[in-house]
Amino acid sequence: MGNNPSSGRGISRFLSGRFGRKLIQYALVLFIALTINFALPRLAPGDPLMYFMGQEVNTLTPEQRDRMNRELGLEGSVWEQYGDFMKGAVSLQLGSSTKYGKPVTEVLRERIPWTLLLVVPAFVISPLLGIIGGAYAAWNRGKRRDVLLLAGVLALESTPGFWVGMLLIAVFAVRLGWLPSYGAVPLVHSDDFSYYIEMVRHLILPVSTITIVTVGTSFLLTRSSMLDTLGQDYIYMAEAKGVSRRRLIYRHALRNALLPVYTHVTMSLGVLLSGAVVVETVFSYPGLGRLLYESVVARDYPMMQGVFLMITIGVIAANLLADLTYPLVDPRARSRKQVKEAV
């Protein structure tokens, strides 16, 4: 609180520094994104009253309409609502969902763990498979296995998620009866242990679906980046001095080839929070993606804003993370000062 003259200068120095400049940039992006998040849902036709009353919405008088909007917390001009929304976004007071009748933050808190449970494993497995496969294909470039792998991955990459999901359900749930086809938890269970086992069983098909649909990108990135790297002189050098093949691929070449893949994976972390709308719908999974879909159908503005806010923050944070950590993996992107420190 005291009047410390140096703290003001400290802040301005901080803000003009590399990190500070980034921060201001990101704050600006966040502000614009939030404004769009507020405006877009309201530009779409439809309103929450329709959802509540169905056809009977026509029977409402203008007074009843106003009253209903008030009861739903949608009173006030658009500008007032915008002001409230911005204030709320900063303080995480996101208002009350019109569909669920509960505070938005509470609904989000219920859904986020489910989405993470579903998406995190997929985001670990998918790049891992992609990278290993990509490196393997690049090393065997032009051979039969490369062509087959490439064709297979391209086919998977271009398959819509819901279709993969339905096929998996048709085979593993309906025909073989091995795995459950819907939901996140068993509706009836004997004890806690079987509950958790069932929870994992419920994850297998949706996680596989996301993995199958997303594995292509990291595979293709790794493969092409590896092909570049494998043509470099230092690889010939390493090969000439008798480095083993596995070491050559995975230590010498892959480490350098992974840079673009690293950026891709870090940045796609941001999508984690948006869940997987289609997969969550096909598998009736109670995550954020499905929540977003339901909110759009119900024109539940506060809820939509809440989910969009999560996605926006996620994407921006992931970008920031990629931005800030990239110098750690790629020495060429380090600033002069960092290089000096490292030396």
Added chain:
Amino acid sequence: MSLSFRRHSIKLVTTVLVALSVLAAGCQTAKPEADGSAAGAAASKEQQVPELKIAVPSDVGPLNLYLSSGNENMLELVYDKLFSPSPFVKEPQPWLAESAQQIDDLNWVVKLRSGIKWHDGQPFTAEDVKFTFEYYRDGPSNRYTHHVSEVPRIEKIVAEDANTVRFTCAYACPTLQNITMADLPILPKHIWEKVENPRKYTELPVGTGPYRLVEYKPDQYYKFAANADYFKGKPVVDSLVMPVIKDPTSMFNALRSGEIDVASRGVPPELVDSFKKLPNMKVANTTELSLVEIRVNYEKEPLNQPELRQALSLAVDRKAITDTVILGQGRPGLQGYPHPDSPWTNPNLSTPFDAEKAKSLLEQLKYIDRNGDGVRESEDGKPLEFSLKVTATEPTWIRSAELLKQQFANVGIKTNVEVLDAATIGTLGQTRKYDMYLSNITPHGVADPDQFVMSHRSGYLWTKGLAYPEMDALTAKWMAEPNIEKRKQISFQMQELFNRQPTSIVLYYPKENYAYRADKYDGWVESPGYGIVHKYSLLPAEVKKAATGTK
């Protein structure tokens, strides 16, 4: 136009993919197992069933009447009405009420059953009934409001003693027992009088009904437990688990794999046969008391001309649509509006297909193809061209719209089909920015005679204040008529008038097929307008029979 075309092709690809995945799942039918006929025997006798899994297509909130509408099947597991099962049968049976008596044109006295308790143990009394009717009338609007405040208008509700309620209407109300009391669920006063904002009330409901909602996870599942003290007898299924499965294909896959016992969504026509062949599976065919219609914007030029609307109706070949699009799973809409299976509908209504008559009507209106492009123009040269909007999530409607486009073209009317999302069409409907769109109406809309009058005041079938002298005269007569039979006859005249210049052109009356595992439970019965998944299916045989009039 190009946009709608693109959406079409996406839809087409989707349909093909869905069909393929269903085929993949269907291969299992060949598996030889116990034959289906013997399967139901186990559960059919009055045996207590411990648990059933019933998939529902959407989350409808914590069964709060103020948070969503159109979920009466689930709502009425928890709540009861004075008369049951619904206004859609000839004679609703006394339920919470013991009897109802019409004293004179305006007054009714209702005796309530005594000894009924709410789920929390509080006694059910006349005060609850009085509170409910007044709350619907004066409180926040919901779907029941105008059935107390307008058609009919109940002026005064007096609890004369703990088991007697007196209703006084503002104008004659001969259908109070058969319609109103069979429609409105009764709420507990001791709970709802304390609710501050019903639109934010998320506590689990307390009712008098056969089931208590014991657990609810939004977008995941509902769990109900039987109310062992139910005044109509203990339900035959102890516990109901209802997962929410939004995606239709996923729901039917879950039914195939045995993860659920019944789907509360109708089986699509193309899958019915494959489901009938599955071991232990039965398919119940029901009439839906709903209809698929073209809504016509009667406020907009030139559709405000009654004869033009009549010509449109005559130009529709309903049989061709039923045969081609819904594969016979429904009847062509040749008896117009409202639904012909309602006891309140004029049995002599007729809306035939007659392209020649349509053409001659158009000619009389001076719509003639003056430039030879196949599209008629008005005298001032404006082509007879309309947009027809269809909901993107309804493939059968989209196919119907394509047929309609051809049928209208045959009489010289050009139609542009636009595929949009449901909420967008809803808004265009409310703001009257449309020519025509496809829609469907629920039983409440097409089987309830009070609602027919209400819909002419609400802007659904007609708008209050817009000139319509013939209908206004009939409505005035209708409102003054205290005799239920005579009033019905006036309703019949209104319906005839309506179908001569329809603002809703009925395409077909869908049938629905509900598939269920007969080895798990075989006691399902149809209640008109409710399908098979409703509380009466789960009550002891005697009660079930009395309430639904089935075997």
